[in-house]
Amino acid sequence: MRSGSKLKLCGAIFDAPAKQLELQKTEAEISDPDFWNQPEKSQRIMQQRKRLEEAIRNASSIVTATSDIDTLFELAREGENVNGDLGREMKTLGETLEQLETGMLLSGENDARDAIVTIHPGAGGTESQDWAEMLLRMYLRWAERHKFEAVVTDRLEGEGAGIKSATVEISGENIYGQLQSEVGVHRLVRISPFDANARRHTSFASVFVYPEIDEDIKVEIKPEDLKIDVFRASGAGGQHVNRTESAVRFTHVPTGIVVQCQNERSQHKNRASAMKQLRAKLYEYEVDKKRDADQKLEDTKLEINFGSQIRSYVLAPYRLIKDHRTKLSIGDVDRVLDGDIDPLIHAYLVWRKTGKIWGDGKEELPE
Numbered sequence: 561m562r563s564g565s566k567l568k569l570c571g572a573i574f575d576a577p578a579k580q581l582e583l584q585k586t587e588a589e590i591s592d593p594d595f596w597n598q599p600e601k602s603q604r605i606m607q608q609r610k611r612l613e614e615a616i617r618n619a620s621s622i623v624t625a626t627s628d629i630d631t632l633f634e635l636a637r638e639g640e641n642v643n644g645d646l647g648r649e650m651k652t653l654g655e656t657l658e659q660l661e662t663g664m665l666l667s668g669e670n671d672a673r674d675a676i677v678t679i680h681p682g683a684g685g686t687e688s689q690d691w692a693e694m695l696l697r698m699y700l701r702w703a704e705r706h707k708f709e710a711v712v713t714d715r716l717e718g719e720g721a722g723i724k725s726a727t728v729e730i731s732g733e734n735i736y737g738q739l740q741s742e743v744g745v746h747r748l749v750r751i752s753p754f755d756a757n758a759r760r761h762t763s764f765a766s767v768f769v770y771p772e773i774d775e776d777i778k779v780e781i782k783p784e785d786l787k788i789d790v791f792r793a794s795g796a797g798g799q800h801v802n803r804t805e806s807a808v809r810f811t812h813v814p815t816g817i818v819v820q821c822q823n824e825r826s827q828h829k830n831r832a833s834a835m836k837q838l839r840a841k842l843y844e845y846e847v848d849k850k851r852d853a854d855q856k857l858e859d860t861k862l863e864i865n866f867g868s869q870i871r872s873y874v875l876a877p878y879r880l881i882k883d884h885r886t887k888l889s890i891g892d893v894d895r896v897l898d899g900d901i902d903p904l905i906h907a908y909l910v911w912r913k914t915g916k917i918w919g920d921g922k923e924e925l926p927e
Contacts, residue, residue: 579612579615579616579619580616582612583609583612583613583616586605586608586609586612587609589605590605590606590609607672607733610733611733618656618659618660621656622653622657622660625649625652625653625656626653628649629646629649629650629653632645632646632649633646658906661910662738662902662905662906662909663734665909665910665912665913666734666737666738666909668737668740670736670737670771671734671736671738671740672733672734672736672737673735673736673771673772673773674729674730674731674732674735674736674771674772675729675730675735675736675739675769675770675771675772676727676728676729676730676769676770676771676772676836676837676840676841677699677727677728677729677730677739677767677768677769678725678726678727678728678767678768678769678770679692679695679699679723679725679726679727679728679765679766679767680692680724680725680765681718681723681724681725681763681764681765682745682763682764682765682766683763683764684761684762684763684764686718686719686720686721686722686754687748687752687754687761687763688722688763688764688765689718689719689720689721689722689723689724690718690721690722690753690754690763691722691746691763691764691765692718692722692723692724692725692726692765693718693721693722693723693726694748694897695746695765695767696712696715696723696726696728697897698896698897698898698899698901699728699730699739699742700712700728701898701899702899702900702901702902703730703732703899704899705899705900707732708730708731708732708733708735709730709731709732710729710731711728711729711823712727712728712823713727713728713729713821713822713823713833713834713837714726714727714819714820714821714822714823715727715822715823720754727819727820727821727837729772729833729836729837731772736769736770736771736772737909738905738909739769739905740769740908740912741901741904741905741908741909742767742901743767743768743769744766744767744868744869744870744871745764745765745766745868745869745870746764746765746766746767746869746870746871746872746873747762747763747764747871747872747873748762748763748764748765748872748873748875749761749762749872749873749874749876750763750874750875750876751875751876760876760877764869770837770840770841770843770844771840771843771844772836772840773839773840773843779839779842779843779846781812781835781838781839781842785812785813785814786810786811786812786813787810787811787813788808788809788810788811789808789809789811790805790806790807790808790809790827791805791807791809792804792805792806792807793807793822793823804827805827806824806825806827806830807820807821807822807827807830808820808821808822808827808830808834809834810834810835810838812838812842815842815845817838817841817842817845819834819837819838819841820834821833821834821837869884870883870884870885871884871904872884873893873896873897874893875893879891879893880893881893881904883904883907883908885908885917886904886907886908886910886911887917888903888907888917890903
């Protein structure tokens with residue numbers, strides 16, 4: 561395919577002129593003197609501008625890349641040795657197209673929203689508590705890699721090591737849609753650092769993700785349905801945090817949903833954060849009921865034990881991460897645990913949309 565044809569094809573797919581026109585309309589809205597009178601609406605429009613600018617940049621970069629690759633093929637046909645340059649250009653283009661495909665797969669009702677992530681250890685005692693903390697670090701590093709904002713709003717320290725639970729609010733582009741890939745039970749196999757005999761142990765932890773709900777979406781919470789407890793925060797945080805009852809726990813009596821926040825020095829701020837979490841969980845709960853799903857929201861949380869895992873992380877006797885839904889296997893375990901979960905997210909989104917898997921489904925990990 562010649563450069564001209566490629567340029568037309570890219571233009572048809574990304575429709576950069578239409579997005580440029582939409583961006584101009586968005587810029588006109590932002591320039592309105594009353595733009596910031598409605599902060600929630602203003603924030604959404606600012607995010608929309610960011611998405612449009614990124615789409616236009618991507619379209620431009622792909623047009624440039626395809627043109628460069630076409631030129632390299634022309635040089636190759638003339639006898640030039642361009643293998644190195646061509647390989648680099650093809651790799652870069654492939655990575656860009658994969659990122660765009662991920663974005664195109666995020667079209668769910670709440671995919672573009674920020675997310676609230678909860679992590680709980682399962683069977684395995686200290687081992688699973690340590691594993692839960694490793695998962696917490698993985699998601700925080702993923703957010704850091706992408707320059708997303710991540711705030712640990714609640715963290716309950718484990719006995720001896722790790723954590724008994726943690727809640728993280730992550731803000732950025734398509735966070736909820738991406739982190740749907742992480743919902744379920746995660747399994748770790750390794751030589752235990754807590755076992756004096758250096759035996760191999762299997763640990764489990766569960767991850768669940770809720771969309772953060774805008775204030776303009778009505779979620780009714782009656783005061784009489786709330787049980788509110790205040791208590792002293794646990795763990796590190798300074799004298800003020802530990803000596804005053806700044807931590808807050810909300811229990812929604814009709815549904816049994818419990819949320820808590822203890823990361824702020826101010827009880828007022830902790831109350832606001834806990835209420836935001838409660839609204840998100842109640843919204844998801846109500847959506848699940850209205851859609852007559854086969855199982856209620858809490859029923860999607862599988863038993864945190866053998867046979868229910870969505871993904872296995874094996875550190876011994878070999879090193880491999882395998883997603884049991886998509887069949888994608890990754891050998892660079894350290895890189896994934898350090899936050900590079902994008903290939904797993906992308907494979908999950910493709911699998912969810914098309915049913916396509918990355919292996920033949922015959923591979924099995926040892927118990």
